[in-house]
Amino acid sequence: MPHLHIEEFNQIDFPQVYDEVHFNFIAKNTNHNDEKLISVTVDEEDFFLLLIEEENRTLLKTDKLTRPASIYNVHRALLAYAKTADLHVINSNVPQTQKNIHLQEVTALKKIEYFANEFPLDKEVKIEVGFGSGRHLLHQAANNPEILFIGIEIHRPSIEQVLKQSVIQKLDNLLVLDYDARLFMELVPSNIVGAVYVHFPVPWDKKPHRRVISTSFIEEVRRILKIGGTLELRTDSENYYAYSYETFIAFNKTTLQINKNKDIAVSSKYEDRWKKMEKNIYDVTMINDVFSEELSIAGDFAFSNVSCNFENVLALHNKTFRFDGGFIHFERTYTTKDGLMIRLSMGSFDRPEHLYILLNKENISYYPQLPLKSRSNLQAHKELDKVLHG
Ligand SMILES: C[S@@+](CC[C@H](N)C(=O)[O-])C[C@H]1O[C@@H](n2cnc3c(N)ncnc32)[C@H](O)[C@@H]1O
Incomplete structure (x- = not known):
């Protein structure tokens, strides 16, 4: 950083x-x-x-x-x-003379709004969640120019490494997003994705709520996959494999393929390490056979009343409000010249979003950007509106 x-x-x-x-x-x-x-x-x-x-x-x-x-x-x-x-x-660690990496960022690195405003639909889409060193993602993009690959990562050095490689290899079918993949899935249109790869996700044995694989993640991926599309989990963790298998199989109807120590076209850095240690590698592939309803998300992020009591807002620091399907947690409060600012996390438990809100005498607004327009965020916003004016 x-x-x-x-x-x-x-x-x-x-x-x-x-x-x-x-x-x-x-x-x-x-x-x-x-x-x-x-x-x-x-x-x-x-x-x-x-x-x-x-x-x-x-x-x-x-x-x-x-x-x-x-x-x-x-x-x-x-x-x-x-x-x-x-x-x-x-x-x-800030260079005085800037490298040209930003020129590439303008084309391959996209902000979440790019996907939220108009999702690219002119090619079949495949998504890799947490691409790390990017070996698999770059290999797939280079070998399948007719498919649009979207790589999602939250680790900035990995993102920059892949952007550089994408320039060197002149890949024009690769988009990269610095965002939590669990939230991203909520705004992908239904039935358009050929594959979602989740290779060697962090097992989060002590903080399971941070895992990528969860019931709501699988539900969302089933919705976005076309018929015959696949969700491909690959892991070296026996514990994560067992947890994921149980989460997949709990669905009423599902088609799964299980493999142990299967070789795939390209081996990632993690995979090389586990192979050297002679660890087992497990694949769980879910094959979608359901056609899903269109994505429809109605509502906005306006506040019903623009005035609120600043003392009451300051007292919200560290408070958590739970409601059916989600929560709001007031993480920090700040003073500004004109009023207050709050930082909060809200949304569904396994896909929360962190946001700032500015409050002055005439206005309450999210800053600098609105939450992602997802069903869980819109529901959390309604609850937040009640808490601020309750
Ligand atoms: C153990 S590494 C595996 C990297 C790569 N897939 C491989 O096989 O080498 C897991 C990666 O997932 C990323 N990650 C974790 N949670 C994520 C999330 N919610 N959204 C996007 N990326 C995530 C991490 O930053 C990390 O780079």
Whole structure:
């Protein structure tokens, strides 16, 4: 993650523009005064820089929840803030001269809104969840130019590695998304996907709610697969295999194929490691034989009433509200010049979304972007509206 370690933080006047980077406002954590967020806009991308004051120095880096598609824009924002605030930088991993990787990002790396607004439908689609080093994804894309591959990852260095390879190999049938794959599935149209690959997912033995495979994930994948389409899980973890098998077989009707130590066309870094250790590798392949209903999601993310009591909102810090099918958890509260900002997680238990909301005397809105338009988020939004005005 790009970051600067600085001696001491100097606050600039907001708003202000430096080197075409817009610094909009600063938000201060009400419970931890060593944490602040700076709202920036670069090339129409809105995101936060996160500032953490440590004992003898301060860390300035990109905020994970709002990080933009272009890492180049993060570099620009960090360098511009350091210059305009005259910061003394102790150390940094931000290059002063930028590589050309961002040029590629503009084409292959997409934001979630790209898929939400108009899902690409001109080719058959195959999706890889958590592609890691990308060996399998790149191999598939290079060998099947007639198919559009969508790779979803949350690990930024893996994403950049695959983007570079995609440029070198001149692949124009590969799109990459930095997003939680569990949420992404909810906005894919029904019956259009040929395959979903989940190879060597993190087993999360101690935090099962973070697993990719779950009942709701399988339900969503069944909906998006065309007839004959497959969900292909490959794992070295006996425990994860057993858990997944049980989750798959609990469906009333399902067609499964189980393989042990099957060779596939390309072996990933993880796979090579497990093979050296002579571990068993399990495949569970679900073959879809159901035609699903069209995806229809009605509703919006407007708040019914724009005024709310700030003291009541501050008291929500650390509170959790559960409702049928989901929850809202108020993670952090911040003060801004005009009012408050809250950070919360909400949605379904196994596919939560993390978001910010800005509140001032005249307005309440999600910032910098709306939640993903999914059924579980729309339901959570309705509940949130009640909590804020209850
Ligand atoms: C153990 S690695 C396996 C990587 C690759 N499939 C392979 O076989 O080498 C699991 C990958 O899944 C990614 N991942 C975990 N949860 C994810 C999620 N919810 N959405 C997208 N990617 C995820 C991780 O960042 C990690 O790179």
